[in-house]
Amino acid sequence: MLEPQRGEVLVRVRATSLNYRDLLILDGDHFTNGPGSLIPVSDAAGEIAAVGEGVTRFGVGDRVVNTFHANWIGGRLSAGKPCGVRERPGRLARGVPRRLRNALAALPESLTLHGGTPLGPEDVVLTLGTGGVSLFALQLAKAHGARVIASTSSAAKAAKLTGLGADTVIDYVGTPGWGQAVLDATGGRGADRIVEVGGPGTFAQSLVAAGTRYAEIGFVGFVGTGGVPIGFMDLFRSGATVRKTWVGSREDTEDLVWRLAVRPIGPVIDSVHPFGDADAAFRHFAGRGNFGKVVIAAL
Incomplete structure (x- = not known):
């Protein structure tokens, strides 16, 4: 077994889930030097198998998840801060598993594997599709009492979205102008929060769905x-705030898992391999027919 050095821990990885960026990395299309130049996969869950000298945050047997940025502990991200942005797994660093120093957070028992303004029950949240991010956003929004409008292209998936708590489901294939459908469903108000995962293929309609109020995309x-x-002028008339949502610091991750321990939310798992x-x-996963996370596990 590998021996962790001072300040390091050895993690026995039990499971990892796939993300869209993993497909881009395999294709050499995400800050890489071409196909096969990096090892994909950027998240993992497991337990501490051994600790090196001087380690105090964790002990053998503790359940942990990795964070995305190797050295971004907390605070605001700035260009001059040595946060390990260039060491993100799958970019200039190997994907997990790899040597881990600061990049771990305790995993709550409720899990098996916010920037902006606070979210409340008066808010309307729009999620797009049925990927892991969108489904988790739906669950978090419902946990805060918000109304959720979700979009999908499948009647079967629409039923599953309703089962997860979506208040309104819109078929974005049958309704290409789904932004207007969101306005209609909210009496012209529009969505307060839009979890925009589509980018160039969906942003125009998300802007319509934001209405003319002060929505956050x-x-x-x-x-x-x-x-x-x-x-x-499309942006100007909307009044929406557009914010890049990035994977946060270790403190952000710890805050999230603490909240999940207090108010458990089970992840939506499509399949385990x-x-x-x-x-x-x-x-x-590349077939894009999944509903929730595709997991690779050490069974």
């Missing part, structure tokens, strides 16, 4: 393609 991903150009069949997990 959180950019999380860019899985959508195509889309129409956005003009300055053994490590020896990881290629099947990637193929399934």
